[in-house]
Amino acid sequence: MTASKVPPKGRVALRQERNREALVQAGYRVISEKGIDSATMHEIAELADVGAGTVYSYFKSKDDLAISVMERVMHNLALRIEEVTDTFSDPAQVYAFGVRTVIDHATGDMRWKQLLNRPEVIAGAMFRVMGPFAIRDLENATRAGRFRVADAALTWKMATFAIVGVSLSITRGELAPSLIEETVVRLLCMTGIGEEEAIELAARPRPVLSPERKTL
Amino acid sequence: MTASKVPPKGRVALRQERNREALVQAGYRVISEKGIDSATMHEIAELADVGAGTVYSYFKSKDDLAISVMERVMHNLALRIEEVTDTFSDPAQVYAFGVRTVIDHATGDMRWKQLLNRPEVIAGAMFRVMGPFAIRDLENATRAGRFRVADAALTWKMATFAIVGVSLSITRGELAPSLIEETVVRLLCMTGIGEEEAIELAARPRPVLSPERKTL
DNA sequence: GATATAAATGAACGTCATTCAGTTTCGATT
């Protein structure tokens, strides 16, 4: 009886899912605590409870693991943003809110501080994972006559690096956190919306995000 | 007669100048050829003709040396740009020309390709070394009513990372080199100048730079 | 159960960045 002893997937597939997931989680914990350079593959493997060599059957290299970690972080934040913005009517506001929220997280959450130390990795993850949303918003807002963006992918590429650069400077204390507002204004100016409208758009009240999921 | 046999500086000081200079030159040659990660301190020391340990009496670490190398690259390019732009009458055009020239070099000179792999290092060097010029231009153009920049340092910080990000993507083949023009337009939009004027400004004919100095 | 295949293991390897004990060079002083 209770004829549910047959796993739908074999044990191997299940364990591989668990292992990969455990490695991403462990990678996130260790990297966000000590930074990529100080994080060792041995510590990550141990926290994930796998052998040191096993990591390399899931990820080509340390950097490859770091990329997966950062993509996960971006994915979760993108989902939380999407959840709130799909009630917005102005597509320009969707973009503005997304950009603002990412900077707020990057500068406000201590765990991001270490991730920012590899700008091209985190900017790359941001470009790839949030790109589909951001580029869609840029194009929607352009069609609606709000923005004037000739190449949405290029604009988003520039935005990701600018966001990471400013966030890095703020977490290092080189720029005042109060400049976040002006940063958003400049990113909006980049879309060709004009300065006045950019200022108004950046100053609009923002809804709060749903709480963070516990499991990254 | 010819009473100039007394060295104004002692031998030690002279040798130190030579050593530091030789190390920066060697660092540039090795790093731009193989990239920071593949460049070894031993190879750089050997090319500079000093012992491996000597490097550390001039630079705190490998990264510290790389920073000096990149600052030198930026300094030389800044001088060549300054040479040409101080005849411009429109301060907005000075900024536009500078930005355009940096991107052209970053994407056109194979030696930059390896330097771009450390975005925060090269963006940092660009910010510090070219900042005095760029920020001056942004403020001049704002005073002249051409730009509308609230915080020139912030705008330049965003620009440096965006420039590095786009250049990196172009050298990696992820973006078409033909997008350089549009990149300049977006950077100009960021200054609040408005899209039409940005397009006009980016399209103006540009003078040629003086030839590169041989010694970096 | 027996067997073949795939995955996991962790000790060992090789590659550097960095250090430091010993050596050389310099220049102030006699």
Next chain:
DNA sequence: AATCGAAACTGAATGACGTTCATTTATATC
């Protein structure tokens, strides 16, 4: 000139890590 203390230089040694690979273990199949 000769001497001597200090400062700079040297390069072999060190230690830390990412990555590899010969073995061991687990799983699926017959």
